[in-house]
Amino acid sequence: MPDDVSALHLVLSGDAALFAIVRLSLYVSLSAVLLAAMIGIPFGAFLALTRFPGRQGVIVGLNALMGLPPVVVGLAVYLALSRSGPLGSFGLLFTPRAMIIAQTILVAPIIAALARQTIEDLWIEYRDELTAMNIGPLGRVATLVWDARFSLVTALLAGFGRAAAEVGAIIIVGGNIEGFTRTMTTAIALETSKGDLPLAVGLGMVLIAIVIAVNALAWTARRAGERWAG
Amino acid sequence: MKMLTRRLLMAVTATLVFGGSASAQEKSILVASTTSTQDSGLFGHILPMFKARTGIDVKVVAQGTGQALDTARRGDADVVFVHARAAEEKFLAGGFGVKRYPVMYNDFILVGPKGDPAGIKGSKDITAALVAIKAKGADFISRGDKSGTHQAELNLWKLAGIDIARDKGPWYKEIGQGMGAALNTASAANAYVLADRGTWLSFKNRGELMIAVEGDKRLFNQYGVMLVNPEKHPSVKKDFGQQFIDWLVSEGQRAIADYKVNGEQLFYPNAGDSGA
Numbered sequence: 001m002p003d004d005v006s007a008l009h010l011v012l013s014g015d016a017a018l019f020a021i022v023r024l025s026l027y028v029s030l031s032a033v034l035l036a037a038m039i040g041i042p043f044g045a046f047l048a049l050t051r052f053p054g055r056q057g058v059i060v061g062l063n064a065l066m067g068l069p070p071v072v073v074g075l076a077v078y079l080a081l082s083r084s085g086p087l088g089s090f091g092l093l094f095t096p097r098a099m100i101i102a103q104t105i106l107v108a109p110i111i112a113a114l115a116r117q118t119i120e121d122l123w124i125e126y127r128d129e130l131t132a133m134n135i136g137p138l139g140r141v142a143t144l145v146w147d148a149r150f151s152l153v154t155a156l157l158a159g160f161g162r163a164a165a166e167v168g169a170i171i172i173v174g175g176n177i178e179g180f181t182r183t184m185t186t187a188i189a190l191e192t193s194k195g196d197l198p199l200a201v202g203l204g205m206v207l208i209a210i211v212i213a214v215n216a217l218a219w220t221a222r223r224a225g226e227r228w229a230g
Numbered sequence: 231m232k233m234l235t236r237r238l239l240m241a242v243t244a245t246l247v248f249g250g251s252a253s254a255q256e257k258s259i260l261v262a263s264t265t266s267t268q269d270s271g272l273f274g275h276i277l278p279m280f281k282a283r284t285g286i287d288v289k290v291v292a293q294g295t296g297q298a299l300d301t302a303r304r305g306d307a308d309v310v311f312v313h314a315r316a317a318e319e320k321f322l323a324g325g326f327g328v329k330r331y332p333v334m335y336n337d338f339i340l341v342g343p344k345g346d347p348a349g350i351k352g353s354k355d356i357t358a359a360l361v362a363i364k365a366k367g368a369d370f371i372s373r374g375d376k377s378g379t380h381q382a383e384l385n386l387w388k389l390a391g392i393d394i395a396r397d398k399g400p401w402y403k404e405i406g407q408g409m410g411a412a413l414n415t416a417s418a419a420n421a422y423v424l425a426d427r428g429t430w431l432s433f434k435n436r437g438e439l440m441i442a443v444e445g446d447k448r449l450f451n452q453y454g455v456m457l458v459n460p461e462k463h464p465s466v467k468k469d470f471g472q473q474f475i476d477w478l479v480s481e482g483q484r485a486i487a488d489y490k491v492n493g494e495q496l497f498y499p500n501a502g503d504s505g506a
Contacts, residue, residue, distance in 0.1 A: 083305030084306075085304075088465075093306050177289040193269060193411050193414070194269050194410050195413060
């Protein structure tokens, strides 16, 4: 039992190693969400505003990609980044950057699909107005994205939730290296495999608290923004 | 807000593009090793000593022996530190490694439930125990992941005269996971499982499990270390990697012997035994 007590104590006292793990988890997942937003929002807006043959198929495909299995993405990124793979010369495997790449691939379809839906709904509402004002395609995208910005926060949070919760992809491409690529989820997997269930549960509670904190922060920012925007 | 977003964007892009050059200059090597060396806490004990001595940071990716050798074969590690001699020699024969050095040994143990349905508790004969488990159809958890422990287990079935691929029944469950996960499963299912002593000693979720069979010479578990061949993979950091190997088989031997969990020594250094 003394081991269990010290394990819980470690979690509660917030030691340096735990802090580093939390920081890396946030760094990887937030970077992935940011990159995925840079890809997903423009792509979602493009899909919302244009009509082309096969568009329905692209939308169905995009929605399906929201369910990409992390372990499959991890394996694909692993094979691509391996020294024997096509991108091997960059030496990215088993680094935090490999983890960001894998999570970006997981998160981008979620943000793109949700952004597409949000912007398309708004487009139906604004269509006549924007057409009458004779605004070009880029201006339309900018106007709609700006007007949908508060709803798009939810899309970003959905993406963040996906990134912060997954373990399958980052444990393959990151290697769960202590002090370098170990995140909250991979640490939980490791402690479970060591049979240290109290520490695993403690880490799990810390992870849930962090996800709640990020969501609360985003919610507060959104409320403040809405008030400020009137 | 815009300013902040722009700065964040720049920071992320900068890390993604330029982060590599910084890590290339830092003294570090990547070692592909097994779950048993990590889960037992050995690396946590010896790596800080090596770093203090040489300034080289050792990053360990803990996988099963089969996967660790594959990682090294692809050129994704500098050093490979595993425990399955036949597989290691095949790796060397393929030209993927430079030279194999014996480092240390511990032993495997057969762990089982206190109720002992196969009636083998206290035996020193591993093959007789396996025959009894099969005869009684007592639940048995197999790693099933091509790890060193899995390969040792398959070899023991063969020594017991049992063709496990043909004779396995519903009592034989292959879980395809690491040592800790196999112990967790055995603990939950009250089943027998072959484990390395190091992981067992530091394993915390034992439940009703206890050691059923130990002390058979055939349960010997040798660890070896190899530098990945820089001629196959020029990215291998051969100087730092060789420094780590040289330390493991000299000064590191003492550090390995000193590592204890609850007063019990987990690994026995034997770099001097050239036949190991």
